[in-house]
Amino acid sequence: MLEMKKFIIGSTMVLMAMGLAACGKNTATQTQNNGTTKPINWMASAELTSIDQSKIVDQVTSDTVLNAEQGLLVNGNNGVIRPGIAKSYQVSKDGKTYTFHLRDAKWSDGSKVTAQDFVYSIKRTVNPKTASQTSYDMDHILNYDAIQQGKMSYKSLGVYAPNDKTVVFKLSNPEPYFKYLVAEADYLPEKQSYVESQGAKFGTTSNNQIYDGPYKITGWTGTNDTWMLEKNNQYWNAKNTKIDKIRMNVEKDANTALNEYESGQLDEMTPSNKQQVSHFKNSPDFHTLSDSRxxxxxxxxxxxxxxxxxxxxxxxxxxxxxxxxxxxxxxxxxxxxxxxxxxxxxxxxxxxxxxxxxxxxxxxxxxxxxxxxxxxxxxxxxxxxxxxxxxxxxxxxxxxxxxxxxxxxxxxxxxxxxxxxxxxxxxxxxxxxxxxxxxxxxxxxxxxxxxxxxxxxxxxxxxxxxxxxxxxxxxxxxxxxxxxxxxxxxxxxxxxxxxxxxxxxxxxxxxxxxSAEPQVVKTNIKNVGHSAAGFDWDFSNAYIKK
CATH class of the missing domain: 3.10.105.10 (Dipeptide-binding Protein; Domain 3)
Known part of the structure; x- marks a missing residue:
């Protein structure tokens, strides 16, 4: 389950944007008349579940978390893998050893992201006591099978950190798509001291999590249908994060979403039935994106x-x-x-x-x-x-x-x-x-x-x-x-x-x-990344056209 290299999906197509034209009032702006920051409003098809990296099972949560946290690599626009916390990596000739070299990066609390954060997170996911639904994403890492059979400790998993800036994976068999896996949510780092300090509350609300990516999740109580992505100034590439705030709004009723888009309460939405698609078909807002659902x-x-x-x-x-x-x-x-x-x-x-x-x-x-x-x-x-x-x-x-x-x-x-x-x-x-x-x-x-x-x-x-x-x-x-x-x-x-x-x-x-991916977006939202096999929406390089 879900989605990581794959995800269980919901009934409403999740949204992505690549910077499309608007119809009606152009509300996607970052500055109000009084100079305060105003968020853009994005539609989500379902509520968040758990933002504990080891327990994410659905795509909406994964897309949200992957905008707030970053792994070794990033599965970016159109499925192109790009460097993340790892600035480079090597693969052995037999395809069984991957070595990642980390850049200087920080968590949102100001502490350093280290190689041990990745090792701890991955071993925690594989630990049967964590009850991760996606630990099989690690099934090619050495000793995984023996761990799942109770023959070895999860601590013996074939991933280690020879120093603070190097992560090494030993695989039992070559895995042609391994570079894509390390870009997924269940391969994200976790700071051990923080996880242990939070105990059972870790990842259950936005206040019980820290972030190493372009944004921080705020305002999520664990049950509400609205949350915020706010720029993370501690992110290693924060200077290139152009949009300060994105408000995510769960929309389950198609007519409500349409009304909110046309009244300017939403800057993006997914038309969800034949009538709505026909309504926007000839609008410059409308676009159909690729999808693997x-x-x-x-x-x-x-x-x-x-x-x-x-x-x-x-x-x-x-x-x-x-x-x-x-x-x-x-x-x-x-x-x-x-x-x-x-x-x-x-x-x-x-x-x-x-x-x-x-x-x-x-x-x-x-x-x-x-x-x-x-x-x-x-x-x-x-x-x-x-x-x-x-x-x-x-x-x-x-x-x-x-x-x-x-x-x-x-x-x-x-x-x-x-x-x-x-x-x-x-x-x-x-x-x-x-x-x-x-x-x-x-x-x-x-x-x-x-x-x-x-x-x-x-x-x-x-x-x-x-x-x-x-x-x-x-x-x-x-x-x-x-x-x-x-x-x-x-x-x-x-x-x-x-x-x-x-x-x-x-x-x-x-x-x-x-699925197809129909979408409408205000004209001044540009360069939101999307891939049929990857991010539905990646805001790390997005911007608002003035």
Whole structure:
């Protein structure tokens, strides 16, 4: 889970900007008439969860924290890796040793950022007592497996600091995308003395955290839907941080967000339905950004035993008219997913992974075949009726998705009764992690361009395998791609393609759609970074055009 190299996503597309033109009143300004600093107002699709670096599980929190904290490297605009706290690094010829050299940097409390801060943080994340949901991001670091099996102490993890300015990683196997991982939230540094002084309160509010990045998070109490990013004057590159304050506003209702944007209360928003996209389509505000988000439906095999029947799963997928939903409800450029891995994220010899691994029958609307599979499956499980509930977010888009599935798709299957539950994102994530649902809409967004980011999700023991699906051959192929074939691009590609086909032929998940990123932004906000596989919004180089 989430998102780190990947994240569970919410129902409203999260926002990013690259400096677009405005319509209406131009409110994005940093100076009021009385000379005081005025924040720009940015829309967020969901509330923050935990800003403890080791416990971040969702994209909104990750994007917020990665603007306030900085790791060894930064996954910047358009996915280009740039130096962060590390000014340089080297990789050994065998790809198993990474050595990072740190620049002079400070925490927001004025103390120095040291190599030991990185070592402590990463080992804390791997420590089973921390209960991190993303420690598997460290699975290639030496001794990780033995630590997870209880055979070694977390202190034996293969990362160390020979001095205050050097961090060294020893890997058990080469990891082609490791440079992207160290730019993620769970590789951020943590100052041991500060963490220990805060105890259980660490990262639970903005006052229980310190920051080494361009901004500080302020005004977050742990439950509220508005918080601030304020310039961190202790940041090593503070002279190039041009925007002093960004107010983040959670907007769950599409009409409220639209009204606030047009009245000047928001300087950026994400149009969230067909009507809103059409409203802005010809405006100079409007832009569509690239995205790697895949939304899919997970069926909890343990809660509803009938979901273990492959024919019933195939029927549930085939009965969904994805294009009807995307064209008539979303209308934002999102398109039907071909599988678990998003399109345009990775290719080999000119072939996109989503095309190479496509299993048409697992992601295509075919109502007549759906009825056949459903009747066959019902006979096999010995049932005449099945009831289940779909869990998702309480935003406008979240409700639209569950209502469509309930009323325009699944109700066509005889003997099936579906109810829906829509709750706040934070509560939904907690229930997903606890496997407390019958079926749920979920999704994944990667922060590095590799199919393994998605495919790892469905390995048997992954904490985000919300289906509890398990396949020995699948696990074996993913393991080969991560170990014995890691330095062989052709074999590794073949491993991953075969694995995705196993998953989709067995209908382990129900693919739904790949997101588009419609956005409107005031004309004078410039140079906010964005990457389909990385930051949704990076304010470190943004500025206000006077």
């Amino acid at each position: 895949i939304t899919y439906i997970a069926l909890n095999f343990n809660r509803i035993p009938e979901f273990r029947n492959r024919n019933l799963r195939k029927a549930l997928s085939m009965i969904i008219n994805r294009n009807q939903f995307l064209n008539n409800v979303m209308g934002d450029g999102s398109f039907a997913a071909k599988g678990l891995v998003s399109k345009n994220i990775s290719s080999y010899k000119g072939k996109d992974f989503a095309d190479a691994s496509y299993v048409k029958s697992a992601a295509t609307y075919n109502p007549s075949e759906a009825i056949k599979y459903w009747k066959k499956g019902m006979k096999e499980v010995g049932k005449k009726t099945i009831n289940f509930n779909i869990l998702y977010d309480d935003s406008s888009n979240g409700k639209a998705m569950t209502e469509f599935l309930q009323n325009a798709a699944f109700n066509k299957l005889p003997g099936l009764k579906v109810t829906t539950t829509n709750i706040p994102t934070k509560s939904r994530l907690s229930r997903q992690i606890a496997f407390d649902y019958d079926a749920t809409i979920t999704g994944w967004v990667t922060t590095y361009p590799d199919p393994i980011s998605y495919l790892e999700l469905m390995t048997t023991h992954n904490p985000y395998n919300f289906v509890r699906w398990s396949n020995h051959d699948y696990d074996k192929l993913i393991n080969a791609a991560e170990t014995t074939d890691a330095n062989n691009p052709a074999k590794r590609w073949d491993d991953m393609v075969k694995a995705e086909k196993i998953l989709m032929n067995d209908q382990g998940i129900i693919p739904f759609f790949q």
